[in-house]
Amino acid sequence: MMLGFHVSIAGSIDQAVDRAVDLGINTFQIFTTNPRTWYSKPLNSPEVYLFKKKIRKSSINPIFSHMPYLSNLASPRNDVYNLSIKLLTMELKRCCRLGVPFLVTHIGSHLGAGKKLGFNRIVKGIDKALLDAGVDVMLLLENTAGMGNSMGSSFEDVKKIIDGVYSDELVGFCFDTCHAFAAGYDLRCKDAVEHTLTVLDSVVGLKKLKLVHLNDSANRLSSFLDRHEHIGLGEIGDEGFSAILHSEFCSYPMIMETPIDERRGNFENLMKVHSLVGR
Numbered sequence: 001m002m003l004g005f006h007v008s009i010a011g012s013i014d015q016a017v018d019r020a021v022d023l024g025i026n027t028f029q030i031f032t033t034n035p036r037t038w039y040s041k042p043l044n045s046p047e048v049y050l051f052k053k054k055i056r057k058s059s060i061n062p063i064f065s066h067m068p069y070l071s072n073l074a075s076p077r078n079d080v081y082n083l084s085i086k087l088l089t090m091e092l093k094r095c096c097r098l099g100v101p102f103l104v105t106h107i108g109s110h111l112g113a114g115k116k117l118g119f120n121r122i123v124k125g126i127d128k129a130l131l132d133a134g135v136d137v138m139l140l141l142e143n144t145a146g147m148g149n150s151m152g153s154s155f156e157d158v159k160k161i162i163d164g165v166y167s168d169e170l171v172g173f174c175f176d177t178c179h180a181f182a183a184g185y186d187l188r189c190k191d192a193v194e195h196t197l198t199v200l201d202s203v204v205g206l207k208k209l210k211l212v213h214l215n216d217s218a219n220r221l222s223s224f225l226d227r228h229e230h231i232g233l234g235e236i237g238d239e240g241f242s243a244i245l246h247s248e249f250c251s252y253p254m255i256m257e258t259p260i261d262e263r264r265g266n267f268e269n270l271m272k273v274h275s276l277v278g279r
Contacts, residue, residue, distance in 0.1 A: 001245075002253040003214075003273060004028040005266050006066065013043070013098070014050035021058050023266055027253045029064040029104070032094045038070055038083050040090075043097055052099050062253055064140075064211060065095050067105040073125040074108030074118035074151045084108075085125045085132075092133035102210060104140045104174045107152030107161070118151045123164035130167050140174040140210055145182035145226035153183040153224075155203035162208060173204050176213035177236060177244065178229070184222040187236050193243040206248070214254040214273070216241070228257055230264045231272045242276045250277075 004025035009016045013032065020028040033040030055063065068091070071084040088105065095103050110118030126139065141161060146153030152161070162171050177187055185199070186192035200206065216234030218227040232238040244250070258269045 001250055001277065002027045002062075003270070004060075004253070004255050005270075006030065006255060006257045012047045012050070014047055014054055017051060017054035017058055017060065020060055021054075023270065025270070026060055027062055027064070027255065028060065029066055029255045029257075030100075031068065032065050032091060032098065032100075033068065035066070035068040036070065037068065038087060043094060048097055055099065062102060063098075063100045064102045064104055064253070064255060065091065065098075065100045067091055067103060069106075071105065072108040072111075073105070073122045074110045075121065076111055076113035076117060081121060081125065085129050088125070088129040088139075089132045092129060092135050092137045092139070095137040096133070096135035100137070102138050102140055102172075104142050104211065107141055107144060107150070107157070109149045110151060112149050115151065115157075118149075119157075119160060119164065122151065122161055126161070126171065127166050130165075130170055136170070138170050138172050138210065140172045142174040142213065143176055143179050143183065145179045146184070146224040147182075147226060153179070155200055159204050162204070171208075172210040173208045174211040174213060175200065175209060175249075176215060178213070178215035178217040178234075179226060181217045181221055181236055182219060182223050182225055186221055187244060188221075188240040190243040190247075193240070193247050193249070197248055209252055212249050212252050212254045214241075214244070214256045215258055228259060230258050231256065231269050232276070233263070238276065241273070245273065245277050 004027035006029040007019045075081045144150040144153045185196045216229040218229040219225040
């Protein structure tokens with residue numbers, strides 16, 4: 001089983017590998033820069049060297065990066081849209097330099113301008129970024145919870161984007177369990193998980209699935225609210241995660257983005273998952 005967390009790059013980016021090793025995980029996800037800014041300082045050669053060296057020594061594989069939060073490829077605002085394309089291009093290049101093969105992105109919000117415009121902007125933005133970056137890093141579209149004017153809460157939305165881009169071989173899917181549940185895809189028992197898997201395969205195709213974000217949901221089914229919860233303590237619950245961990249989903253890398261608070265930290269969520277796998 002490929003199981004890990006989103007880990008911090010505080011201090012220097014190579015220290016993310018140290019944190020992953022300390023947790024005893026075999027895959028992880030990072031931001032390559034501050035996720036709340038449009039701009040970042042260039043990666044320096046020593047930290048890139050150390051990051052790659054530590055990855056080789058650890059045998060952790062695969063590694064994922066996540067786009068900063070500000071990006072919105074569906075935005076009708078030209079300033080935000082153009083900055084989002086530049087940021088995506090930069091992040092693809094940074095991943096390539098670090099040897100990270102996958103970059104996860106939130107799909108964005110049309111901000112009331114309509115889904116037709118949103119889809120058009122997303123597809124054109126992805127095409128331009130992939131062309132300008134000129135690298136073999138795969139972009140993974142992450143499904144959303146469906147709040148407000150967000151794009152990509154349904155498998156059909158994700159499929160429409162993948163089908164629309166020119167370099168579809170460089171675009172895959174990241175399935176977030178919390179987001180899917182909030183958007184109406186039930187995951188609370190074995191039958192529900194198998195049904196969701198069947199629908200995912202029939203619409204997007206499991207060959208496009210490259211990563212599972214393993215998060216419980218603090219809110220009910222079809223709430224359209226994106227609030228992650230500790231594994232088993234939310235609305236998906238122990239039965240749901242036991243089903244997920246004994247389904248075809250466990251054939252894919254699974255990254256937890258669970259809270260760190262007085263109830264649990266990363267290690268406790270890791271032990272919880274192992275206990276459910278044992279069950």
